Amino acid sequence: MRVTGWLVPGLTVAALVVLGIGLAWGLAFSPPDWQQGETVRIMYVHVPMAWLAMGGYVGLVILSILGLVWKHPVADIAARELSPIGATVTALCLLTGSLWGRPMWGTWWVWDARLTSVLVLFFLWVGHAALTRAFDDAERGARMGAILALIGAVNVPIVKFSVDWWNTLHQPASVTRLAAPGLHPDILYPLLTCGLGFTLAFWALALAATRAGLMERRMRALQMAAARRADVSPDGRHSAAPEVRNRMGITP
Amino acid sequence: MTRRRRRLTVLLLCALGLGTATALTLTAFQDNLVFFQSPSDIAANPPPPARAFRLGGLVEEGSVTRDSTPEGRPRIGFRVTDGQSTVAVQYSGVLPDLFREGQGVVTLGQMGPDGVFLAREVLARHDENYMPPEVAEALRRTGHWNPASGAAPPPGGRPTAGGRS
Numbered sequence: 001m002r003v004t005g006w007l008v009p010g011l012t013v014a015a016l017v018v019l020g021i022g023l024a025w026g027l028a029f030s031p032p033d034w035q036q037g038e039t040v041r042i043m044y045v046h047v048p049m050a051w052l053a054m055g056g057y058v059g060l061v062i063l064s065i066l067g068l069v070w071k072h073p074v075a076d077i078a079a080r081e082l083s084p085i086g087a088t089v090t091a092l093c094l095l096t097g098s099l100w101g102r103p104m105w106g107t108w109w110v111w112d113a114r115l116t117s118v119l120v121l122f123f124l125w126v127g128h129a130a131l132t133r134a135f136d137d138a139e140r141g142a143r144m145g146a147i148l149a150l151i152g153a154v155n156v157p158i159v160k161f162s163v164d165w166w167n168t169l170h171q172p173a174s175v176t177r178l179a180a181p182g183l184h185p186d187i188l189y190p191l192l193t194c195g196l197g198f199t200l201a202f203w204a205l206a207l208a209a210t211r212a213g214l215m216e217r218r219m220r221a222l223q224m225a226a227a228r229r230a231d232v233s234p235d236g237r238h239s240a241a242p243e244v245r246n247r248m249g250i251t252p
Numbered sequence: 253m254t255r256r257r258r259r260l261t262v263l264l265l266c267a268l269g270l271g272t273a274t275a276l277t278l279t280a281f282q283d284n285l286v287f288f289q290s291p292s293d294i295a296a297n298p299p300p301p302a303r304a305f306r307l308g309g310l311v312e313e314g315s316v317t318r319d320s321t322p323e324g325r326p327r328i329g330f331r332v333t334d335g336q337s338t339v340a341v342q343y344s345g346v347l348p349d350l351f352r353e354g355q356g357v358v359t360l361g362q363m364g365p366d367g368v369f370l371a372r373e374v375l376a377r378h379d380e381n382y383m384p385p386e387v388a389e390a391l392r393r394t395g396h397w398n399p400a401s402g403a404a405p406p407p408g409g410r411p412t413a414g415g416r417s
Binding site for chain 1: 256259260263266267270271274278282285286287288290308346347348349350351358373374375376377378379380381382383384385386387388389
């Protein structure tokens with residue numbers, strides 16, 4: 001908690017700086033593409049969002065294993081707080097992809113293997129966010145969410161390799177391929193900068209949300225404790241410890 | 253065996269089972285998961301006449317012709333090739349900006365009676381290589397263009413919308 005206390009503002013500042021540089025570089029100072037022209041600049045948002053949608057999901061899978069096997073309470077909270085962010089990132093990936101597909105391919109959407117598997121990834125994120133919050137018992141919700149996240153893990157290699165296993169309208173990977181990247185350095189470096197910036201921002205958001213989730217849970221535990229103590233005192237006086245009353249703002 | 257170890261083992265076994273099931277399913281549906289069929293696929297395995305499917309490949313160099321339908325709507329004809337077989341296509345409608353000779357396309361439609369593919373939708377496909385126009389132009393001029401990465405850019409830079417005939 002103490003470490004993340006300064007990590008969140010640090011990450012936020014770093015993310016803003018790197019994103020500022022990356023987006024300015026990508027959107028204003030990088031060359032257009034020889035066949036796509038200026039439209040290629042959508043890539044500087046679309047590709048980082050796609051990386052985060054998948055990388056974030058790998059993070060969710062790791063948190064789910066930690067929560068299911070090691071019963072780590074912070075992992076449960078982090079997983080629960082991660083899914084709305086992951087859903088947003090995946091939605092942005094789909095939206096920017098759609099906006100890019102219309103002028104280049106001539107269509108907003110097709111049901112090819114890549115686009116469909118990313119849509120499934122989006123539903124998994126949204127489903128996880130809804131499922132973990134659907135139970136009165138937070139621990140049970142976390143367990144169900146973790147199971148869903150682990151089942152959904154089979155989709156991650158499908159998203160990644162769909163463009164290699166089947167023929168799709170979507171082009172194959174440019175950056176993470178065995179040969180040299182298919183991107184000219186003038187386009188590759190701003191893309192990598194944007195990727196780093198968005199990743200830092202993703203981490204900052206996830207950490208801040210997890211901290212908030214932890215505090216919320218502590219708060220509820222304190223409230224429960226106070227209520228229980230107030231319950232057991234037969235003479236009607238507040239018997240909650242003074243420091244609890246002070247922290248919760250209860251006036252005697 | 254501790255409880256933690258047991259949970260981990262159960263989890264790994266479930267993952268293994270799920271992974272195998274998914275792999276088998278995807279292999280079984282291999283044919284339905286491809287987005288388009290190449291001209292060679294169609295030559296080897298002609299589809300029934302009235303069935304709509306997607307045909308994908310490169311627009312053959314020098315094959316684009318423009319005329320108009322009997323109703324007076326502009327019509328474009330071209331051949332889609334994968335290097336081994338070609339299929340003639342007719343289409344009247346809006347073309348994507350990237351459409352030109354040598355470009356990858358995916359068309360939806362059905363085979364006409366005369367063996368011409370009647371498309372009702374043409375989508376452009378591009379490759380995974382991105383570079384500034386000056387670099388593409390320089391590569392083309394010096395003859396270092398890698399044919400594996402698609403058609404060379406036309407002289408004078410990017411084609412304008414609607415393509416060149």
